Amino acid sequence: MRQAGRYLPEYRALRARHAFLELAKTPHAAAEVTLQPIQRLGVDAAILFADILLVVEPLGVGLEFAKGEGPVIQRPVRTEADVARLACVDVASAVGFVFETVRLVKRALPAHVPLIGFAGAPFTVASYLVEGGASRDYLATKRLMRESPDAWRRLMTILADVTAAYLNGQIAAGAQAVQLFDSWVGALAPDDYRELVLPHTRTVIDALTPGTPVIHFGTGTAGLLPLLREAGGDVIGLDWRVDLDAAWRTLGDEVGVQGNLDPTALLSPPKTFEPAVRAILKRAGGRPGHIFNLGHGVLESTPVEHVKALVDMVHELSAR
Amino acid sequence: MRQAGRYLPEYRALRARHAFLELAKTPHAAAEVTLQPIQRLGVDAAILFADILLVVEPLGVGLEFAKGEGPVIQRPVRTEADVARLACVDVASAVGFVFETVRLVKRALPAHVPLIGFAGAPFTVASYLVEGGASRDYLATKRLMRESPDAWRRLMTILADVTAAYLNGQIAAGAQAVQLFDSWVGALAPDDYRELVLPHTRTVIDALTPGTPVIHFGTGTAGLLPLLREAGGDVIGLDWRVDLDAAWRTLGDEVGVQGNLDPTALLSPPKTFEPAVRAILKRAGGRPGHIFNLGHGVLESTPVEHVKALVDMVHELSAR
Numbered sequence: 001m002r003q004a005g006r007y008l009p010e011y012r013a014l015r016a017r018h019a020f021l022e023l024a025k026t027p028h029a030a031a032e033v034t035l036q037p038i039q040r041l042g043v044d045a046a047i048l049f050a051d052i053l054l055v056v057e058p059l060g061v062g063l064e065f066a067k068g069e070g071p072v073i074q075r076p077v078r079t080e081a082d083v084a085r086l087a088c089v090d091v092a093s094a095v096g097f098v099f100e101t102v103r104l105v106k107r108a109l110p111a112h113v114p115l116i117g118f119a120g121a122p123f124t125v126a127s128y129l130v131e132g133g134a135s136r137d138y139l140a141t142k143r144l145m146r147e148s149p150d151a152w153r154r155l156m157t158i159l160a161d162v163t164a165a166y167l168n169g170q171i172a173a174g175a176q177a178v179q180l181f182d183s184w185v186g187a188l189a190p191d192d193y194r195e196l197v198l199p200h201t202r203t204v205i206d207a208l209t210p211g212t213p214v215i216h217f218g219t220g221t222a223g224l225l226p227l228l229r230e231a232g233g234d235v236i237g238l239d240w241r242v243d244l245d246a247a248w249r250t251l252g253d254e255v256g257v258q259g260n261l262d263p264t265a266l267l268s269p270p271k272t273f274e275p276a277v278r279a280i281l282k283r284a285g286g287r288p289g290h291i292f293n294l295g296h297g298v299l300e301s302t303p304v305e306h307v308k309a310l311v312d313m314v315h316e317l318s319a320r
Numbered sequence: 321m322r323q324a325g326r327y328l329p330e331y332r333a334l335r336a337r338h339a340f341l342e343l344a345k346t347p348h349a350a351a352e353v354t355l356q357p358i359q360r361l362g363v364d365a366a367i368l369f370a371d372i373l374l375v376v377e378p379l380g381v382g383l384e385f386a387k388g389e390g391p392v393i394q395r396p397v398r399t400e401a402d403v404a405r406l407a408c409v410d411v412a413s414a415v416g417f418v419f420e421t422v423r424l425v426k427r428a429l430p431a432h433v434p435l436i437g438f439a440g441a442p443f444t445v446a447s448y449l450v451e452g453g454a455s456r457d458y459l460a461t462k463r464l465m466r467e468s469p470d471a472w473r474r475l476m477t478i479l480a481d482v483t484a485a486y487l488n489g490q491i492a493a494g495a496q497a498v499q500l501f502d503s504w505v506g507a508l509a510p511d512d513y514r515e516l517v518l519p520h521t522r523t524v525i526d527a528l529t530p531g532t533p534v535i536h537f538g539t540g541t542a543g544l545l546p547l548l549r550e551a552g553g554d555v556i557g558l559d560w561r562v563d564l565d566a567a568w569r570t571l572g573d574e575v576g577v578q579g580n581l582d583p584t585a586l587l588s589p590p591k592t593f594e595p596a597v598r599a600i601l602k603r604a605g606g607r608p609g610h611i612f613n614l615g616h617g618v619l620e621s622t623p624v625e626h627v628k629a630l631v632d633m634v635h636e637l638s639a640r
Contacts, residue, residue: 136456137619139584146588186540189560189582191599220506222542224560240509242543262509264459268466299457312605 001214001265002130002297003037004017004049008304010036011184020065022053025097031104038113039305041311044115045177046105050098051121053128054179055166056159060087062130062205069133075133075314086158091165098166116215117303118173121182122200123193129155138187145196151180156200171209179215180204180233182304186220194222198231205232215242225250232246239295245283256289262308263294266302270309277310281317292318321583322617323357324369327379330356344371345417351424353468358433360624361631365497366425367433370418370503372440373448375486378414380407381449389453394453395548398460400471406478411485418486422493437495441502442479448489449475453526458507465516469515476520483595484527491529499535500524500553503616506540512543518522518551525552535578539616545570559615565603568579576609581630583614586622597630601637612638 005011011033014023023029027273028186053071057063063075077083092099105115120128128134130141145152167178182201185193205214217226222242227249229236237261238247248257258278265273277292284290292314298307325331333351335353343349354367372390377383382394386394407581412419427437431591432480440448448454450461465472469559487498505517525534536553538544549571558579568577580600584607585593597612618627 088396121400137584139587139621140583143586143587146585158424186561189580189596191596192582220540221562223567241506241540243510245542260509262462262512264457264462265466267459268464272466276509276511299459301459 001047002306003041003043003047003296005298006070006300007298007307008036008040008301010040020051020115021063024049024054024078025038027097027100027104030181031102031108032095033104034101035108038053038109041308042315043311044157045116046109046263047179048098048105048118048175049100049115050103050118052118052125054098055089055091055095055119055162056125056129058087058089058091059129059158060085064200071128071133073129073132073168077129078144078164079124080148080154082180083151083155083158086155089162091162091169095166095169099169099173102170102175115174116177116179117167117170118179118181118203119170120165121180121185121216121218122163122204123188123197124182124184125159125163126152126155127184127187135184137288140183142192145192152196153200156197160200160203160207164204167204168209171212171309175212175258177213177215179217179237180206182216183220185218185228186222186224186239188224188226190227198227199230217258217307221246229255235289235291237293241295243283244280244290245285248284254290257284257300258293259293260295261293263296263299263302266294266306266310267299267307270306273306273310274313277313278317279315286318321362321367321614323363323367323627324353325618326620327618327622327627328356328360330360341370341383344369344374347417347420347424347553350417351428354421354435355424355428358429361628362635363370363631365436366429367436367499368418368422368495370421370438371437371505372445373413374418375409375415375439375482376445376449377556378407378409378411379449379482380405382479388493391453393449393452395535397446397449397475398464399515400468400474403471403475403478406475409482411482412489412617415486416487419489419493422490422495425492427607434496434500435457435494436497437487437490438499438501439483439490439524441500441505441536441538442476442483442524443517444502444504445479445483446472446475447504447507456505458504462512462593465512465554466488466518469516472516473520476517480520480523480527484524487524488527488529491532495532498535499557500529502536502548505538505548506542506559507545510547512542513547518547520626521551522560535611537578542567547574555609555611557613561615563603564610565605568604572588573609576611578611578613581618583616584628586614586630587619588626590626590633593626593630594633597633598637601634608640 217237221238235256240262537557539559555576560582
């Protein structure tokens with residue numbers, strides 16, 4: 001959950017010399033960022049440093065990272081004609097730098113630390129393409145879904161194909177698990193998700209190289225959990241807005257769960273978040289299918305020592 | 321759900337002549353705004369035109385509505401000292417203009433159209449006071465909750481008292497039901513809600529004049545429903561991120577439910593939202609405890625004729 005990122009001074013030092021996209025596209029630098037939290041925090045796994053929109057840049061939509069404003073899509077995709085204009089992507093040649101990053105990280109990682117690859121799920125990636133960037137209400141995305149369902153399905157089909165190829169490329173390069181981030185899918189009504197999103201997410205998951213565990217993550221999904229489960233994944237990622245045990249009961253025993261600490265908890269001293277950490281571990285009940293994690297990414301203003309204290313706390317409490 | 325507001329041309333005409341706060345504080349104008357959607361749309365109830373922050377202005381925090389930016393609190397409440405500095409409010413004299421608006425509306429409304437009063441719930445109001453305005457992540461609010469729980473409880477106690485007096489004043493002036501808006505409570509983990517919010521919301525609801533139905537509303541609450549129910553209310557307001565029937569089963573038969581159409585649905589033509597309207601009515605199953613409504617407020621860019629079509633559609637489909 002963004003364990004490599006702006007809250008780390010060593011990351012900010014690299015960013016002072018490289019623009020975000022340049023960093024993500026330069027394998028030795030991206031590998032260095034991926035490894036930073038491993039050395040600093042002692043986490044159990046590494047997660048690739050990349051961005052969910054890298055894979056859509058070759059579609060020809062004009063990706064930029066404006067200073068302090070996050071991603072900007074210069075030519076948003078809002079009509080059938082916009083969808084038709086999207087370029088065909090040969091993923092291997094377009095984002096080969098990501099696969100190279102994976103290879104470099106794998107070479108540098110200690111053998112006992114697995115590497116998790118990742119991609120954005122079709123809905124979340126589509127929402128950036130349609131809105132032109134981050135959004136609060138997803139008005140343009142939902143209008144496209146409702147008013148031009150055929151164009152929407154075509155867009156989602158393209159994204160599902162690209163995403164599956166992208167993740168399989170990461171797996172081939174050495175990623176031992178992959179996480180599919182449908183971060184903003186909680187904006188949808190369950191019926192809309194079922195009809196217009198679920199089939200495409202399932203297409204991605206079904207197309208992945210067999211034998212690689214898949215973590216399927218979203219936020220605000222308390223009302224969508226049975227449908228996320230239906231779409232697929234070996235582990236469902238939970239945010240902090242649900243009780244972990246209730247959510248796991250809803251999902252069933254056949255899947256694992258990941259989560260579910262509120263990332264804002266890490267802004268305050270360890271003694272203030274220890275009760276929440278204990279509560280999550282208690283709700284998980286020591287069952288092997290639980291991956292302790294934040295419910296979303298580490299926030300930029302998080303003190304590094306709080307993250308380190310969390311990792312140690314989880315290790316210590318879990319060992320008992 | 322903001323049925324009086326910026327999407328109505330007759331509201332925009334009034335706003336061209338009056339600043340927002342001036343409009344809300346001028347009883348004959350606020351009454352006129354309250355009545356606009358009744359005449360135009362044929363809805364079954366009127367909801368008072370006001371703002372959830374009117375009641376906190378007398379606390380001395382400096383309320384402003386900046387053009388296009390929503391509410392701004394000039395002196396945010398972030399420390400124990402800030403909480404201690406809040407002025408004691410005599411609600412009746414401080415917001416008597418709202419009670420006068422209620423009386424004017426009641427005089428003008430047809431006898432068969434009830435008037436719903438409303439207030440912000442303590443958490444949601446506190447979030448504006450602490451953040452200084454609208455927020456995405458509620459970082460300052462959550463820090464206050466975690467790092468200064470005593471100050472937080474004092475703030476919530478003050479807000480609960482003011483809110484109960486404010487709603488009882490509306491009831492005394494003629495409001496036949498009240499709605500408590502905990503719009504942003506879905507940002508919280510269930511454990512945090514249980515410990516730091518629920519008792520204060522319950523204080524408000526328990527203090528209300530007996531015999532007046534209470535609608536308890538929030539968004540993003542799919543994982544909080546049992547706790548919202550525990551806090552109180554005769555009707556629980558749902559957003560669109562849950563299936564209405566599943567949510568109602570979770571809540572139990574003793575409460576009614578309100579909702580749950582995605583407000584973005586009204587941006588597109590009626591034929592595109594008719595299936596969702598039918599699905600909601602079907603899930604409600606014609607049980608008397610369902611109030612059809614949007615899952616949150618009407619969006620500014622909504623065409624008025626779509627709202628009118630929705631009202632007619634619900635009336636027609638419900639009559640069958």
